[in-house]
Amino acid sequence: GIAGLYRVHLAKTTWQVSAGKELKWALSDQSAGSAEIFPTMKSDIILEHKTAQRRIIIDTKFNSILTKGWYREQSLRNGYIYQLYTYLRTQENKTDPLSLNAAGLLLHPAVGYMLNEYVVTQGHKIHFATVDMTVDAKAIKKQLLAIAHDCAGVAVDD
Structure with missing residues (x-):
């Protein structure tokens, strides 16, 4: 999968790759029975670039990124955006600078x-x-590596 590709092809000296990591809710209180029914959150992939001090939470989907919008021809899928936004905001912690x-x-x-x-x-x-x-495996690998580097704000060879 994609996490495996990142593990193999991103430099281990500067990148850390985690897959399927459970993300904790920042709950301040909960009722006695809520723990049994409250959903968990699990990331698909988390990349950390040590030099750039950047964390990237990746959510992979297997459908079209665009859908027909209410008021426009094409729109991003809002449920996915809300999900990723929740991942990012619930992980904020002053003791973990990369989360901020x-x-x-x-x-x-x-x-x-x-x-x-x-x-x-x-x-x-x-x-x-x-x-x-529609391109070959080598080109797909190149695309995935370029996306990771772009998200971290670093050059492809970093």
Whole structure:
């Protein structure tokens, strides 16, 4: 999978890759029975670039990144944005500096096109990117590595 590709091809001296990590809610209180029914959060992939001091929470999806919008021809899927935003905001902790400006990435497959956009909200840069599945494996690897480096704000060879 994608986490495995990142583990193999990102420099271990500067990158750390985690997959399937449970993210904790910042709960200040809860009722006796809520622990049994309250959902858990699990990230698909978390990348950390040691030199740039950047954390990227990646959520991978297997459908189109764009959908028909209410008032426009195409729109990003708002439920996915809310999910990633929740991941970013609930992990903020003053004792974990990387959490305070962590980036998010919604990563989708695409056929015959590339999308790489972002927004910044409340100190978190959220990227929306696709990988063109019509190209060969070497080109897909190059796309995935470029996206990771772009999200970390570093050159591809870092």
